[in-house]
Amino acid sequence: MLVVELxxxxxxxxxxxVEEKLSEEYSKAVNYIELSEExxxxxxxxxxxxVKISTEFGSVVVFAKKGExxxxxxxxxxxxxxxxxxxxxxxxxxxxxxxxxxxxxxKTEEKVKTVRELLEAI
Amino acid sequence: xxxxxxxxxxxxCDDGEFDAEKKKVKKFCRLGxxxxxxxxxxxAPMVDGKEVSYETAIExxxxxxxxxKKPLLYGWASTANEAIRLGVILAEKLRGVYDQCASxxxxxxxxxxxxxxxxxxxxxSVKNRADVVVFWGSNPAEAHPRHGMRYSISAKGLLxxxxxxxxxxxxxxxxxxxxxxxxxxxxxxxxxxxxxxxxLRAILSGNADVVPSEVGGVAKEKLxxxxxxxxxxxxxxxxxxxxxxxxxxxxxxxxxxxKLIQLLNRTTRWIIWPMRGHYNVVGAGEVPAWEVGYQYxxxxxxGYPRFSPAEFSAVEVLKRKDCDAALIVASDPAxxxxxxxxxxxxxxxxxxxxxxxxxxTLLAKVVIPSAVxxxxxxxxxxxxxxxxxxxxxILETSxxxxxxxLEEILKRVEKLKG
Numbered sequence: 001m002l003v004v005e006l007x008x009x010x011x012x013x014x015x016x017x018v019e020e021k022l023s024e025e026y027s028k029a030v031n032y033i034e035l036s037e038e039x040x041x042x043x044x045x046x047x048x049x050x051v052k053i054s055t056e057f058g059s060v061v062v063f064a065k066k067g068e069x070x071x072x073x074x075x076x077x078x079x080x081x082x083x084x085x086x087x088x089x090x091x092x093x094x095x096x097x098x099x100x101x102x103x104x105x106x107k108t109e110e111k112v113k114t115v116r117e118l119l120e121a122i
Numbered sequence: 123x124x125x126x127x128x129x130x131x132x133x134x135c136d137d138g139e140f141d142a143e144k145k146k147v148k149k150f151c152r153l154g155x156x157x158x159x160x161x162x163x164x165x166a167p168m169v170d171g172k173e174v175s176y177e178t179a180i181e182x183x184x185x186x187x188x189x190x191k192k193p194l195l196y197g198w199a200s201t202a203n204e205a206i207r208l209g210v211i212l213a214e215k216l217r218g219v220y221d222q223c224a225s226x227x228x229x230x231x232x233x234x235x236x237x238x239x240x241x242x243x244x245x246x247s248v249k250n251r252a253d254v255v256v257f258w259g260s261n262p263a264e265a266h267p268r269h270g271m272r273y274s275i276s277a278k279g280l281l282x283x284x285x286x287x288x289x290x291x292x293x294x295x296x297x298x299x300x301x302x303x304x305x306x307x308x309x310x311x312x313x314x315x316x317x318x319x320x321x322l323r324a325i326l327s328g329n330a331d332v333v334p335s336e337v338g339g340v341a342k343e344k345l346x347x348x349x350x351x352x353x354x355x356x357x358x359x360x361x362x363x364x365x366x367x368x369x370x371x372x373x374x375x376x377x378x379x380x381k382l383i384q385l386l387n388r389t390t391r392w393i394i395w396p397m398r399g400h401y402n403v404v405g406a407g408e409v410p411a412w413e414v415g416y417q418y419x420x421x422x423x424x425g426y427p428r429f430s431p432a433e434f435s436a437v438e439v440l441k442r443k444d445c446d447a448a449l450i451v452a453s454d455p456a457x458x459x460x461x462x463x464x465x466x467x468x469x470x471x472x473x474x475x476x477x478x479x480x481x482x483t484l485l486a487k488v489v490i491p492s493a494v495x496x497x498x499x500x501x502x503x504x505x506x507x508x509x510x511x512x513x514x515x516i517l518e519t520s521x522x523x524x525x526x527x528l529e530e531i532l533k534r535v536e537k538l539k540g
Contacts, residue, residue: 005312007295007296007312007369008368009261009364009365010261010264010265010364010399011264012152012153012264012267015130015131015152015153015156015264015265016152016153016155016156017156019156019157019161019477019478019480020161020162020478021454021457021478021479021480021481022162022479022480022481022483022484023162057460057461057462058461067296068296068297069296069297070295070296070309073295073296073312075296078458079457079458080456080457080481083457083458083459083460083461083464084461086460087460088437088441088460088461088462088463090431090432090435090437090438091372092431092432093229093230093233093372093373093431093432093435094221094225094226094229094230094418094419094431094432094435094436094437094438095225095226095227095229095230095367095368095372095435095437096226096437096459096460096463097368097369097370098226098364098368099312099364099365099368099369100312100313100369100370115457115481116484119456119464119468119481119484119485122461122464122465122468
């Protein structure tokens with residue numbers, strides 16, 4: 001188990017598939033988390049492994065990837081997987097905190113849900 | 123067809139070439155090419171999953187909206203100004219809430235602008251004049267892929283002729299693709315933008331001695347170097363992104379950055395501008411601003427417009443369960459809102475108007491497919507810098523436009539309300 005600061009954001013793949021939300025391509029574009037090489041290793045992960053992200057606001061299972069990102073920080077593409085765990089508080093601005101949420105990451109054997117299953121689970 | 127206008131991101135590139143036979147677009151980036159490629163569409167209007175005529179779906183939609191005490195009308199960033207205008211009128215007639223995608227994107231910047239104003243410029247001005255460009259919490263290489271080439275990094279301008287004459291700085295919490303194109307990359311600790319901006323303001327106002335050796339993970343030497351670069355710029359531009367508006371500090375980060383620009387403008391020329399996401403998210407704010415005075419989070423329940431993002435932004439309204447129906451136009455809140463807000467959306471009747479099936483389609487009671495602006499319909503959109511562009515119709519379609527659908531809903535709402 002590892003605690004990281006989670007940020008979400010756009011990627012080219014997410015943008016290129018955003019008008020095809022029910023496709024497998026879109027799901028693939030947004031259903032992963034990028035961890036630093038060090039954090040990736042410390043969890044004993046290999047490419048394609050799944051991790052469970054848990055925050056105060058929910059949990060979600062995604063694929064783990066190594067990314068060019070500082071240790072202790074993790075990136076997840078914006079979308080339904082990210083939104084299962086980000087902070088919905090807007091501090092009066094209307095904007096939830098999509099970036100900067102503390103998250104627990106652990107290796108899991110649970111499966112990655114489809115976007116339909118994610119919606120059903122809400 | 124030449125000079126085709128892209129209706130994907132806020133750069134709204136206007137130099138595409140469309141091959142009608144192959145149905146492919148040239149010159150655009152990967153995002154623009156994806157926009158113009160053929161993809162799955164919502165086949166027909168639907169009520170409770172059953173295909174119906176446009177007229178039946180519109181009748182049902184009007185009925186739901188009129189019977190609601192306080193409907194939420196949300197979306198609007200990927201449609202034309204003509205449709206947005208009707209959306210605002212509809213929200214007023216229904217005594218509902220109008221909110222738009224910027225609410226979960228750049229709206230905190232709007233709050234900062236209310237406080238401080240916005241020293242801005244057109245993208246053309248940046249291309250021709252800017253010798254220093256700073257991307258703060260923005261990553262155009264992934265979100266606005268041609269921005270750098272057309273306006274801000276390698277753009278060939280009138281006075282700044284090429285990349286060599288332009289210094290590019292990137293502020294981010296990670297080395298993004300844009301960071302790799304920069305002359306100077308400054309890695310900030312997440313949530314420390316406000317502190318770093320304050321340190322730059324202190325240095326530029328002659329108080330470098332109060333700045334500690336490190337601020338938000340950035341060494342003082344680097345901040346001194348940047349301050350010098352900013353001061354010596356003939357024309358500088360900060361393009362800020364969601365790294366600033368979606369993290370700790372939100373609107374206050376933008377407000378502080380505008381104050382930094384005001385300070386720089388005492389001795390040289392600087393502008394600051396948001397990297398707007400959807401092609402007409404500016405219109406989704408400007409149109410209600412010229413119709414009723416506010417950009418987003420507008421409540422009409424008392425018969426006149428009130429602005430309060432803490433109460434009337436879509437996420438707050440949904441979390442509070444303070445709407446009993448929703449009309450979602452050109453957006454997918456079921457995918458892009460936090461789960462706590464989606465929960466209520468699943469409990470109320472939702473009407474969706476969109477060209478493409480998405481997660482909101484899965485929970486919508488009434489689904490009305492529409493034509494794609496810039497491909498199947500013409501209309502007006504504001505580029506990210508507020509320049510209005512007339513997007514073109516390049517293909518015929520049997521889908522109705524958002525404008526026509528909303529016009530018909532409005533007519534029926536007026537009839538039902540008597």
